[in-house]
Amino acid sequence: MRRSASRRSSSRLGEGRIRRNGRTLLLCLSVPLATGLLSSLLTLGGMRDYAQLPKPPLSPPGWVFPIVWTLLYLLMGLASWLITGAAASDDRKQMALSLYAVSLAANFLWPLLFFGLERRTLALIWLLTLLVLVVLTWREFRRLDRRAGALLIPYILWLCFAVYLNLGAVILN
Numbered sequence: 001m002r003r004s005a006s007r008r009s010s011s012r013l014g015e016g017r018i019r020r021n022g023r024t025l026l027l028c029l030s031v032p033l034a035t036g037l038l039s040s041l042l043t044l045g046g047m048r049d050y051a052q053l054p055k056p057p058l059s060p061p062g063w064v065f066p067i068v069w070t071l072l073y074l075l076m077g078l079a080s081w082l083i084t085g086a087a088a089s090d091d092r093k094q095m096a097l098s099l100y101a102v103s104l105a106a107n108f109l110w111p112l113l114f115f116g117l118e119r120r121t122l123a124l125i126w127l128l129t130l131l132v133l134v135v136l137t138w139r140e141f142r143r144l145d146r147r148a149g150a151l152l153i154p155y156i157l158w159l160c161f162a163v164y165l166n167l168g169a170v171i172l173n
Contacts, residue, residue: 029077036073039111046115056168079151086144096140103133124166131159
């Protein structure tokens with residue numbers, strides 16, 4: 001009888017942990033996706049205008065961007081979720097997640113500068129700042145969980161490509 005009650009109790013504890021982990025994962029995935037969705041909704045007109053401008057070589061077609069960004073936002077969310085469960089002090093996790101939040105806010109503002117306000121040079125400077133923030137976030141994430149750091153590498157590479165595209169837009173327009 002005791003074993004059965006003990007198993008049920010530990011089973012309920014495990015279920016609670018899974019539910020809590022599932023909710024945390026959902027939140028971690030939702031935040032970057034919602035951030036990206038909101039910034040894209042706020043800049044739809046500017047994206048249409050940009051499609052008509054001369055672009056540098058290697059510029060992908062417009063349909064590529066929402067696919068890539070969705071994947072990157074999912075990777076970012078998964079990385080942040082791994083950090084929430086990292087075997088580290090709460091202070092270290094909070095520091096890493098705060099840096100991530102700042103980089104996500106900077107990410108939100110870039111399309112507003114580039115597409116919304118059409119301030120391409122300012123957007124380039126902002127994008128370089130964003131790249132530095134993401135590299136710092138990557139460094140902190142990697143220290144806490146190597147998998148979380150690895151998940152940010154595609155984001156860093158895409159931002160480097162975005163710098164090229166933004167610079168090309170500045171030069172050509």
